[in-house]
Amino acid sequence: MAMLESGLTRPNWLRRMGQEHTRVFFFSLGKIARAPLAAALSALVIGIALALPAGLYVLTQNLAQVGYSWQSSLQISVFLKDSVGPEAGTALAQQIGSDRLVAGTRYISREQSLAEFRAQSGFGEALDILKDNPLPAVIVVTPQAQASQKEVEQLGARLNALPEADAAKLDQKWLLRLHALLDIGQRVVSILTVLLGLAVMVIIGNTVRLDVEARREEIEVMKLIGAPDSFIRRPFLYAGFWYGLAGGLLAWALVAGTVLILSGPAGELAQAYGSGFIASGLPWRDGLALLATGVLLGWASAWIAVTRRLIAIEPR
Structure with missing residues (x-):
């Protein structure tokens, strides 16, 4: 009532949520930036785990490109x-x-x-x-x-x-055998993607869990004053987002760097066989899918880790 008499209006729910998410978004980034070495090591491990299946995917796509370039001789x-x-x-x-x-x-x-x-x-x-x-x-x-x-x-x-x-x-049945090997390679990539995706979730989940334990007393105080779990969970979810995004960017950079290093020798080998093959890296669409995968894994693993710890943490 006093707000109405003074001419002030209460922000609507959508605006308040936007302001809260913006605050937590930059707060979580600043918290990670205060420990750059630990964050960089975690992101590097995540990036390597994501780069392995992405690199195998690029390899199979390049082999498929070679196979299709020879398909006319079949x-x-x-x-x-x-x-x-x-x-x-x-x-x-x-x-x-x-x-x-x-x-x-x-x-x-x-x-x-x-x-x-x-x-x-x-x-x-x-x-x-x-x-x-x-x-x-x-x-x-x-x-x-x-x-x-x-x-x-x-x-x-x-x-x-x-x-x-x-x-x-x-x-030239050897070309058909090449397609069979490519099919096996694609299945291997799918299996490794699942396994290493689980590894990424374990890494991010453990990092977030340690962060939760470090702020245990602060979480107990927030629970005492009636803060909902969604409010307490939000900064940790954004931390998982940043870890996943950083790992995806590093994975993309590792794959691009590897292709750049190997493109020269691969081109010379192709020329020796009279082929104009040029090694290609991750297309933009697949690269963005890699980033989205990293973000999704980071968010999901952080949500699981924080939710489990919040159930165990009760104010004393």
Whole structure:
């Protein structure tokens, strides 16, 4: 009533909460800054734990990029029966080319096959002895660049089952093995992400728990005067936020630095094999996801640690 008579208005709930969060936001940052060495060591450990799965993720993405750059050399050779003439073979090649998993087809007649073999083998005089052409007509099928190993194998099985086909051979199976290894690598990254995420939560939770114990008497006084748990918990939650954010930034920097160091030798190796491959680091979207993961883990671990300690701390 006195506030109304004096012309003062009480701030609304949203404004009061905004002011309170802003105060705690900078208060928690200042508290961490007063112990820079301990905070830096904690952030470094968190950053290394987050950088390991992020680095493996970057490695698998670069290997996948190499695999897709070689994907155009992956081909399926469909050997046609002798009864299939050139017109039927050309029509079949067009029919196969309409498949969504096929990037292109090339029909090679029996005469073209013999001419290519004669030019590449060096047995031209020996082939002149043969009365009939022993080589079949071939349809060379190039799968789509983004087709998975399973899809390419299914395409090969369908081509092999064609009534006009004598056999369908998948060339360069090593590339399919590369995709299988990449799939294993992605699963390993997922497992390590979960395990190291739990490790990050343990690190931040233990750091926050020690901070709670150091302020035990202050927390008991706040409970005596009726402060709610949400008010007591808030500074520690923001501390977890800062630890997670700092760890995410360090992890991003570690991954970027590692890629920068290895990009030179990787580029030289790629040039030696006639490839224009360039190593890439974390894209912005994945980097922001890494920061968000660090913040989320920091906030969650701080909430768990503080909530458990507040239950145990009672004013005496």
